[in-house]
Amino acid sequence: MPMSALHAQTICTWNYPPPYDLFNWPSWEQMSLNQTDFGDPELRERQFASIIDTTGDLIGFAQFFPLLGVTRLGLGLRPSLCGTGLGVPFVRVIAEEAQRRAPFDEIDLEVLTWNTRAIHTYEKAGFQITDTYQRNSLHGPAEFHCMVLKAPVIPS
Template identity: 65%
Template sequence: MMLVPLSVFHARQICDWRYPSPYERFNWPAWADMVRSGSDFGDRRVRRRQFAAIVDPWGGLLGFAQFFPLVGVLRLGLGLHPELCSRGLGARFVRLIADEARRRAPGEQIDLEVLTWNTRAIRAYERAGFCITDTYERDSTHGRAQFHCMVYLPEHGPGQPPLEA
């Protein structure tokens, strides 16, 4: 697995992915709609600055990552190809993205948000070195939902609560 710039070719493929229930909320709109609205990787500048594709050694698209800058934090967004979910790739996939985030933003906190019901993703994130540090409710594209904030702490051990200061 390796990270490469997210191309229009990759973006079109991601828009065609379809996750089964209950994960269908992670399906992207049609590519033409993304470009028309200029949202997320449909905006060329945002795609170049914030997104990467994760490919196999032959260039096949495995997933994508978003590196969203906040003050003192680099927040991750990510997606694994739906046909590759639940096949044991999650922790390695997430660790690759988190390590790239550390390279891009040395010294900044690396975190992500995950819906509290998405236990499959939470397990992969914990195995990759993320710990739940907060739980809250906020608006999402599908209405109000409860999220965990998970912080990358690989030196602390997978799934461990953060050390007290």
């Protein structure tokens, strides 16, 4: 579902433990003021989605960033759910939605090379490392893998 302002505000309160704390978002006030990422209402509507469970609870979010012939995924699972076995189905649902939105696009994502927990999850969900490079991030230069979805996700 499209990400609501309330869900965006909630995501800004999530706190990941180190070393994943670099994935914490700035305050909602700061994001709204600067109109960055999902703090920009138009961008939030076009690119971001809330992932909710069967009871209506917010469990995560996805970004579907359009590139030429590629949909690049960004995603985040609620910190309290990390390490509970939800990662693979969570990533598969997001990949399935990306395919629905842009059926002819390649689906990829970027992941920091040290984040082995995420890399294993993405591999189990059907992604494969295709490139490794250094680029600037919000926290300075960092090394990333680009991972591409190798097989279409079968809808659940």
